[in-house]
Amino acid sequence: MKTLIYQSIYRLIGSIAVLAGLMTFLMMFGLFPAIAEAFYSHKVHILQEFGCALVFLGLVSFWCSYNLGKCKAINLILVVFFGLFSLLHWMDFFMGNLSVVSALVNSVPLLVLSVMHNYYDFSKTTDNARID
Numbered sequence: 001m002k003t004l005i006y007q008s009i010y011r012l013i014g015s016i017a018v019l020a021g022l023m024t025f026l027m028m029f030g031l032f033p034a035i036a037e038a039f040y041s042h043k044v045h046i047l048q049e050f051g052c053a054l055v056f057l058g059l060v061s062f063w064c065s066y067n068l069g070k071c072k073a074i075n076l077i078l079v080v081f082f083g084l085f086s087l088l089h090w091m092d093f094f095m096g097n098l099s100v101v102s103a104l105v106n107s108v109p110l111l112v113l114s115v116m117h118n119y120y121d122f123s124k125t126t127d128n129a130r131i132d
Contacts, residue, residue: 014061021054
């Protein structure tokens, strides 16, 4: 049961990251022209690069969902990534640039992955743990 929950969490994070990454990456190609016009071209380029990073993050999360026994180190890397991402949003909140909702929402993956990292015994999971 625990394995199913952890696989579902990784798949949810992967799905959100891939979807957000593709939307961000494709915004300059006419799919979201109003958003693209609101930024200068170099800012759009940076956002597109961030979109590529989100797609990569999503793919790594999918890999973790199928390889729970091998992903303890990668889970720690995801915790660091989401920690920095959360810190950025909390700093913007305290400077008055964002609402507390944004900071809280962006802290959820950090909290979930941190709990997973501390309380799940990845070594007891067989490689390629799939639920058929």
